[in-house]
Structures are given as structure tokens and as C-alpha cells.
Amino acid sequence: xxxxxxxxxxxxxxxxxxxxxxxxxxxxxxxxxxxxxxxxxxxxxxxxxxxxxxxxxxxxxxxxxxxxxxxxxxxxxxxxxxxxxxxxxxxxxxxxxxxxxxxxxxxxxxxxxxxxxxxxxxxxxxxxxxxxxxxxxxxxxxxxxxxxxxxxxxxxxxxxxxxxxxxxxxxxxxxxxxxxxxxxxxxxxxxxxxxxxxxxxxxxxxxxxxxxxxxxxxxxxxxxxxxxxxxxxxxxxxxxxxxxxxxxxxxxxxxxxxx
Numbered sequence: 001x002x003x004x005x006x007x008x009x010x011x012x013x014x015x016x017x018x019x020x021x022x023x024x025x026x027x028x029x030x031x032x033x034x035x036x037x038x039x040x041x042x043x044x045x046x047x048x049x050x051x052x053x054x055x056x057x058x059x060x061x062x063x064x065x066x067x068x069x070x071x072x073x074x075x076x077x078x079x080x081x082x083x084x085x086x087x088x089x090x091x092x093x094x095x096x097x098x099x100x101x102x103x104x105x106x107x108x109x110x111x112x113x114x115x116x117x118x119x120x121x122x123x124x125x126x127x128x129x130x131x132x133x134x135x136x137x138x139x140x141x142x143x144x145x146x147x148x149x150x151x152x153x154x155x156x157x158x159x160x161x162x163x164x165x166x167x168x169x170x171x172x173x174x175x176x177x178x179x180x181x182x183x184x185x186x187x188x189x190x191x192x193x194x195x196x197x198x199x200x201x202x203x204x205x206x207x208x209x210x211x212x213x214x215x216x217x218x219x220x221x222x223x224x225x226x227x228x229x230x231x232x233x234x235x236x237x238x239x240x241x242x243x244x245x246x247x248x249x250x251x252x253x254x255x256x257x258x259x
Contacts (some may be wrong), residue, residue: 012194016187023183030179031172038171042164046085047130047141053080053089054128054145054157061091065099065152073100087140087158094153108136117144117154132161201229209236217244 057076064072077089081102088111090101096114101107110133120129129144139161147153201223211219221237223229 012191012199015190015194019187019190020183023179023186027176027179027183031175034175035168035172038168039164042167043141046159046164047143049085050130050141050143050157050159051128051145053083053086054143054155056080057089057091057157058145058147058155061155062147062152065091065093065147070100077102085159085163087135087138087160088156089158090156091147092154092156094151096154099153110135111142111156111158116142120144133158138162197225197227198229201225201233205229205233205236212236212240212243215247217241217247 057080060076061073064070064076073091077091077100080086080089086102088102090103090107090111091099093099096117098107098112116131120127127146127149131142133140133142135142135158140158141161143157143159145155145157147155204223205221208219208221212221217240219240221233221240223233
């Protein structure tokens with residue numbers, strides 16, 4: 001138990017613990033702020049990507065819808081379905097019925113709910129709607145874009161939320177590794193500085209004081225650092241000289257007294 005206490009009372013151990021605590025607090029703040037801004041930035045970027053994809057499909061699918069060319073629409077979807085963040089792409093007609101999709105006809109019930117289209121005016125070529133959904137247990141951002149201002153139908157692009165989460169997780173892992181390496185480096189440098197600038201000089205001063213207490217007044221009291229410990233060394237040196245002078249005076253008086 002005493003050894004455990006002395007270990008934690010060691011100056012170098014205390015400094016290492018303080019640096020570690022500071023690094024943990026700092027890294028917690030950095031990770032929180034980074035996670036928040038990454039989530040916003042990546043989500044906005046993902047939605048923008050979905051809008052671009054949806055707009056492109058809407059332009060290409062307009063003529064196919066007029067001609068009722070399901071094969072042509074299927075080919076359009078096949079060109080975009082393999083994008084990493086796409087969970088699904090669906091084209092619905094002006095009656096809000098699914099015309100073609102990337103599910104090969106097995107569209108989840110969540111995406112067949114026509115109330116998802118209610119209450120939004122698609123007039124104006126750049127209008128769109130985005131809503132978070134859970135489709136077959138997968139969290140997605142569902143983006144709806146009109147085809148010819150909604151007169152011919154809609155394109156729906158589902159973007160996996162996990163795509164953003166994975167990007168954030170990967171980034172935070174890299175940040176955590178960098179912070180861990182930086183913390184270990186800071187602790188190593190701090191311990192080296194403390195050892196050179198404090199620990200060794202203190203040990204040297206303690207040894208000198210021990211020798212002086214034993215009457216070895218010729219013991220040199222000098223340290224090779226330029227900090228506050230020089231003041232302590234100078235004070236010990238003065239104390240040594242004062243004790244030496246006092247003892248010499250006592251010896252002289254004692255000698256005179258015998259005669």
C-alpha cells in the first residue's frame with residue numbers, strides 16, 4: 001500500500017496523469033465537435049448528391065414515361081443503382097404508382113405508402129422533398145424530385161444513412177489515433193524534460209544536503225539547470241558555508257577555552 005502511495009506521489013507520475021486527463025478532456029471535445037460538424041457536412045453533401053442523381057434521372061425518365069418505356073426506365077436506374085450511398089431508386093407515375101424500381105418489383109411496404117407524397121407542391125423545377133425513413137430496418141434519407149414539375153410523376157432516391165455514419169466513424173478513429181499518439185509523445189517529452197530539469201537536480205541537491213548533514217562541508221552544491229532550483233542550490237550553498245563557519249568558530253572557542 002505504501003509503495004502504491006509513493007508511486008502516485010512521484011512527480012513524473014502526477015504530471016503524466018495530468019497530461020492524460022487533459023488529453024482525454026481535449027479529445028472528448030474535439031471528437032464531439034468533429035462528429036457534429038461532420039454529420040452536418042456529410043449529410044448535406046449526401047443529400048446534394050441525391051438531388052443531383054434524382055434530377056438526372058428525372059430528365060432522362062421524362063420521355064420514357066411519356067412513351068411508357070419500362071425497359072428504358074429500368075436501364076436508366078441500372079446506371080445509377082450501384083452508387084455506394086444509394087439504397088434504392090424508384091420512379092412513380094402521375095398517379096403515384098410505382099413504374100420501375102431497383103427492388104425488381106419487391107418494393108418494401110414503407111415505400112408504397114402514398115401519404116408520403118401528401119402536402120407538398122412540386123411545381124417549380126427545383127423543388128424537392130427530403131424525409132428520414134426506415135426501410136426494411138435500414139435508415140435512409142428519402143429524396144423525392146418531380147418529373148416535369150410533377151406532371152409526369154416523381155423520382156425517389158433513398159440514400160443510406162449508414163454511409164454518413166461510416167464516414168464519421170472512420171474519421172473519428174483516425175482522429176483518436178492521432179490524439180493517442182500525440183498524447184503519448186507529449187507524456188514522453190514531458191517526462192524527459194521533468195527528469196532533466198527537475199528530478200535529477202532535486203536528487204543531486206538531496207544528496208548534497210545529506211552529505212552536509214554528515215559534516216562533509218567540502219561537498220559541492222551545484223546543478224546544471226537554469227530554473228528556480230538554482231535558487232535552492234544557492235541557498236543550500238550559503239547554508240553549508242554558514243554551518244562550516246559556525247563550526248569552525250566553535251572549534252576555535254573550544255580550543256581557546258582549554259588554555
